[in-house]
Amino acid sequence: MTGAPDAQPRSASHEALLVRIRRGVRFVVFAAVVWVVILLVAAILVGDGGALVRLEKAGPYIALLTLATFATNHLIRFARWQWMLHLLGARVPVMASFAIFMAGLGLLPTPGKIGVAARSLLLVPYAVPIRTSLAAYFAERLFDLAGLLILAALFYRGPLAGGLIGVSVAGVACIALVARYPDPFVRALCRLVGPWPKLVRAVNATAGLLHAARRLLALPEALLFVLLGMLANIVIGLLVWAGLAHLLAAISVGTGIGAIAFAHLTGSASMAPGGLGGFELALLLDLEHMNVRQDAALIVITCVRIVTLWGGVVVGLPLLLAGLRRRGLDRNADNAA
Numbered sequence: 001m002t003g004a005p006d007a008q009p010r011s012a013s014h015e016a017l018l019v020r021i022r023r024g025v026r027f028v029v030f031a032a033v034v035w036v037v038i039l040l041v042a043a044i045l046v047g048d049g050g051a052l053v054r055l056e057k058a059g060p061y062i063a064l065l066t067l068a069t070f071a072t073n074h075l076i077r078f079a080r081w082q083w084m085l086h087l088l089g090a091r092v093p094v095m096a097s098f099a100i101f102m103a104g105l106g107l108l109p110t111p112g113k114i115g116v117a118a119r120s121l122l123l124v125p126y127a128v129p130i131r132t133s134l135a136a137y138f139a140e141r142l143f144d145l146a147g148l149l150i151l152a153a154l155f156y157r158g159p160l161a162g163g164l165i166g167v168s169v170a171g172v173a174c175i176a177l178v179a180r181y182p183d184p185f186v187r188a189l190c191r192l193v194g195p196w197p198k199l200v201r202a203v204n205a206t207a208g209l210l211h212a213a214r215r216l217l218a219l220p221e222a223l224l225f226v227l228l229g230m231l232a233n234i235v236i237g238l239l240v241w242a243g244l245a246h247l248l249a250a251i252s253v254g255t256g257i258g259a260i261a262f263a264h265l266t267g268s269a270s271m272a273p274g275g276l277g278g279f280e281l282a283l284l285l286d287l288e289h290m291n292v293r294q295d296a297a298l299i300v301i302t303c304v305r306i307v308t309l310w311g312g313v314v315v316g317l318p319l320l321l322a323g324l325r326r327r328g329l330d331r332n333a334d335n336a337a
Contacts, residue, residue: 017117018324024107024114025321028313031109031276035310039302046294058246066303069239070311074102076232080143080225084136087215090128099319106316109274109309115316122323135212140229143222145268146175147229148261155237155258158286164262179217182210236260236307243303244287247296251287259286260304274309 078101085092092100104119120133153168178185186207193199216222237257244251266282267275280301287297 017114017121020112020114021107021118021320021324024110024118025317027110027273028107028317031273032310032313035276035305039298043295043298046298061246062243062299062303065239065242066306069235069303070307072235073232073307074105074312076228076235078102080228081136081140083221084139084216084225085128085133087221088132088136088213090123090126090132092123092126092128096126100323102312102316103320103323104316105312106318106320108312108316109276111273115320118320118324122320131208131212135209136216138206138209139213139216139225142175142179142217143225144229144233144264146172147226148233148264149175150226151230151233151237151257151261152265155254156262157255157258158262158289160262179210179222182207233257233260233264236304239303239307240300243300244292244296247299249292249296251290251292255290259283259290262286263304264308276309279308280305 078098081101082092082094082097085097100119100122103122104115107115107118116134116137119137120128120130123133124130149168149171153165153172156164158164186203189203190200193203210217216225234257237260238253239256240259241251241253241256244256260283263279263283263286264275267277267279270278272278283301283304284294284297287300288294
């Protein structure tokens with residue numbers, strides 16, 4: 001993050017966030033170790049050596065394909081993020097913005113969206129209000145959800161295809177209506193959850209983010225943002241298709257895209273940090289339904305999770321810690337922890 005502004009004064013809320021970031025780093029390291037152990041155990045239980053033999057031959061190609069998918073996926077997502085910040089009036093240098101964008105991915109598999117808050121904190125020195133960056137993130141998630149529902153309706157061919165198409169159509173319609181006319185829905189929800197003050201506050205906070213992101217939710221930009229998110233996920237679907245093809249487990253391109261959409265939706269529905277567990281299980285079961293051998297499926301799932309989760313952690317954590325250090329935000333954080 002070369003050329004970053006000078007260190008900023010640290011408020012009590014910043015101190016509390018720094019403590020959460022440090023704990024988040026430890027959680028990510030622990031989650032990564034557990035994930036690798038589970039993956040190794042699964043590979044031992046289901047592997048017969050056939051996929052490993054094929055991986056020896058196709059390994060360099062699959063590794064290069066995974067790296068290219070990681071780069072393409074995140075460049076598309078960053079271009080959308082930078083465009084959204086621009087529409088909201090934020091002017092952040094491209095390279096600094098990219099470093100902050102990737103830094104936010106370093107804590108993706110943590111509870112409470114700590115990485116999102118850390119990204120917002122790193123944008124403050126560039127005169128980007130926290131409310132603005134949170135509104136951009138909120139809109140980004142809405143666009144991704146709408147895009148995944150559309151991709152699932154178009155391409156998913158698993159055992160739940162019939163029901164998922166109906167849910168997808170209804171979900172996209174609800175997202176569009178709520179984004180365009182939030183106030184009636186907010187009032188109705190507030191009446192519904194009136195007996196629970198915490199839920200009322202959550203509904204009002206969501207409404208505030210919708211209003212803050214209103215410029216992003218207007219046509220034609222909103223449609224383009226949805227399409228960019230779909231394109232990023234299509235690239236990952238291509239990785240599934242091409243990876244399996246080189247492991248001699250052929251599926252169609254559309255099937256790979258549909259499997260990725262369903263896995264993302266399942267991971268989000270599980271409410272687990274980074275979709276851990278739900279994403280992997282959904283993709284594994286879906287590939288099994290397509291008669292893909294488990295050992296080949298595990299190899300492809302590993303590649304996909306490097307693209308969608310762990311690659312971002314490996315790149316993002318050093319950028320996050322370096323960004324905090326450069327702004328003087330990490331001083332005494334260890335004592336606070």
